[in-house]
Amino acid sequence: MRTIGKLSEAAGVKVPTIRYYEQIGLLPEAERSAGNQRLYGQLTMDRLTFIRHARELGFPLEAIRDLLSLSDRPDQSCAAADAIAQVQLAAVEARILRLMALKAELQRMIVQCAGGVIAECRVIEVLGDHAQCHSDHPHRHAEIAM
Amino acid sequence: MRTIGKLSEAAGVKVPTIRYYEQIGLLPEAERSAGNQRLYGQLTMDRLTFIRHARELGFPLEAIRDLLSLSDRPDQSCAAADAIAQVQLAAVEARILRLMALKAELQRMIVQCAGGVIAECRVIEVLGDHAQCHSDHPHRHAEIAM
DNA sequence: GTAATCCCTCTAGTCGCTAGAGGTGCAAGG
DNA sequence: CCTTGCACCTCTAGCGACTAGAGGGATTAC
Numbered sequence: 001m002r003t004i005g006k007l008s009e010a011a012g013v014k015v016p017t018i019r020y021y022e023q024i025g026l027l028p029e030a031e032r033s034a035g036n037q038r039l040y041g042q043l044t045m046d047r048l049t050f051i052r053h054a055r056e057l058g059f060p061l062e063a064i065r066d067l068l069s070l071s072d073r074p075d076q077s078c079a080a081a082d083a084i085a086q087v088q089l090a091a092v093e094a095r096i097l098r099l100m101a102l103k104a105e106l107q108r109m110i111v112q113c114a115g116g117v118i119a120e121c122r123v124i125e126v127l128g129d130h131a132q133c134h135s136d137h138p139h140r141h142a143e144i145a146m
Numbered sequence: 147m148r149t150i151g152k153l154s155e156a157a158g159v160k161v162p163t164i165r166y167y168e169q170i171g172l173l174p175e176a177e178r179s180a181g182n183q184r185l186y187g188q189l190t191m192d193r194l195t196f197i198r199h200a201r202e203l204g205f206p207l208e209a210i211r212d213l214l215s216l217s218d219r220p221d222q223s224c225a226a227a228d229a230i231a232q233v234q235l236a237a238v239e240a241r242i243l244r245l246m247a248l249k250a251e252l253q254r255m256i257v258q259c260a261g262g263v264i265a266e267c268r269v270i271e272v273l274g275d276h277a278q279c280h281s282d283h284p285h286r287h288a289e290i291a292m
Numbered sequence: 293g294t295a296a297t298c299c300c301t302c303t304a305g306t307c308g309c310t311a312g313a314g315g316t317g318c319a320a321g322g
Numbered sequence: 323c324c325t326t327g328c329a330c331c332t333c334t335a336g337c338g339a340c341t342a343g344a345g346g347g348a349t350t351a352c
Binding site for chain 3: 149165183
């Protein structure tokens, strides 16, 4: 059994994050030592590694919650897990496309801003006037967060 | 002069967001009608369009605050605006690279999960065991937000 | 006149943590 | 045995950039 600090180091997840995961029910309530300190065994370590890995792949915590509950029923079809991964893949692809358009637009702005004066600055100008913009990014509020 | 609802529609920014921008000082305090309703002229409309456009390009509000203060001094060099855009471009490029790695990993997981049972599901397996992972995404917490 | 639709302020919630205050447990050195 | 110092505890508040809702007032259309 490890303390939370050891678990944190071993799993690569910060101590407050582990407590947070327990608080929101992603991790079970930890056993406690005589002095009320959390103690963890290998099962929690594995679960935490799973969570960290899924977070690194961009899954939101709710999706991870679903994946964890799936992995508790190993006899069932993995169609549900597959579906969750498909949704995540589609989200990642959409984000890539969007970012590539932004990148092109930023590059265009920067290239045309060759050290002049604010009044002629393409960066400022493009931002102030949508007609200057070559990409057709949406008029509604953009999907910005991952 | 338009009311907040008309401005919202014209600029493509939601009403509560406009009030929020005023609250954090990105927009000046609006004039008020006799009945205490906000009224906006063309200047605020332009400023809001600028903000929306910069947000769509992924600039954080703090960067936008800087850009706005730059655009208030049109005689100065645009080096600072250029620098802000460069930082944003670098951030976008980094995010694209990261997302491409995630995409490859997700695709690999999904292809190998061909409708079996949870116990053999690659999605679950890859997440539970870093050794199964082909990409070398970082062990520390990933940069996930945009 | 009245009903519908706008607008107002204020508070709290979202996501996934992170930081800090103020206190307790524990292991090692002297 | 005592102290030092770190790791741990709980609790609350904060981040960014909004969003949602309550409970009310203003304006407009019929």
